Amino acid sequence: MAAPTTRTLDAPGAVLTYDVRPNEGSTEPPLLLVASPMAASAFVGLAAQFTDRTVVTYDPRGADRSPRTDGADRSTPEEHADDLRRVIDAVGGGPVDIFASSGGAVNALVLVAQHGDRVRTLVAHEPPASSALPDRAQVLAACTDIRETYLKSGFGPGMAKFIMLVSHQGPLTDEYAARPAPDPAAFGLPTDDDSVRDNPLLGQNMITCNEYEHDFAALRSAPTRIVVGVGATSGETLPARAGRAIADRLGTEPTTFPGDHGGFVAGGEYGGTGDPVAFGAALRATLG
Incomplete structure (x- = not known):
């Protein structure tokens, strides 16, 4: 090539x-x-x-x-x-x-x-x-929470929630929404906030793509x-x-x-x- x-x-x-x-x-x-x-x-x-x-x-x-x-x-x-x-x-x-x-x-x-x-x-x-799924409301709520977490707390906490979402097997339920926030360190992610908010996944596309x-x-x-x-x-x-x-x-x-x-x-x-x-x-x- x-x-x-x-x-x-x-x-x-x-x-x-x-x-x-x-x-x-x-x-x-x-x-x-x-x-x-x-x-x-x-x-x-x-x-x-x-x-x-x-x-x-x-x-x-x-x-x-x-x-x-x-x-x-x-x-x-x-x-x-x-x-x-x-x-x-x-x-x-x-x-x-x-x-x-x-x-x-x-x-x-x-x-x-x-x-x-x-x-x-x-x-x-x-x-x-996600708009084509029966649990679309729950998924979009989770996506909104991920983006808001990223904007408030930074890359590590936002990405940890994203990994939890995309690793989940099956439809999202009220039980999923009630889970405690995952620890970024458990995924090898930074726990400190670098104040950067230009991530294309968590900031730019998280909601618009899924909705x-x-x-x-x-x-x-x-x-x-x-x-x-x-x-x-x-x-x-x-x-x-x-x-x-x-x-x-x-x-x-x-x-x-x-x-x-x-x-x-x-x-x-x-x-x-x-x-x-x-x-x-x-x-x-x-x-x-």
Whole structure:
């Protein structure tokens, strides 16, 4: 695979940074590997499994190399979807194939609902589309509490609550809401407040991603083939449950992928423990 070329792109309220690994001889459309707030560095291992086509990765607005320029304290799925459209237009206008994980899957679903002509196949892996769940009120309350904890007490306490949320198996109940706040130190997180409040997960996207109401009529009528992925070992965690709910609303069955929520992330990439080789083989078969 050719070495990635890094480019920047101006968007309203942000400067987007994206990487292109070109394959000029490929007859396949470009493959975008995206997430949110996880950035391009999480996809090095997975990108290496697709040397036969052009691969594009990017840092979503507010994360890593794509700073917000307007001082806004939240990023919305609509903004992220428009950013994806801009990146697609910058690399040829599509149609492209997209593998999108977590919040990136939420954003890519919004993109397809609005600009389905730009996407041939979307593999939406475990989108935390909590608005589609029966326990949506409890989940959104937990997300609000996480963000408020972060804004009040800092990264460690906020992230500890986030880990507790995404590790929980099954629907959220009143018993869950009554649990004592977890100790950040138990997760190896800092207990001191550094006064920084620019975390793209806890501050920018925590609520907007989970509360977004998807346009299922537009998704069902889009020309895009939509595949919803769920990790084989994810169990009944929040993003896996939400993924199954999205597939049900689309009238499809979810596709099982190796590992859990981050099954494509190798060690050293965002602290991942996944297997990008096995994940890439499953993704290739799904795209094929």
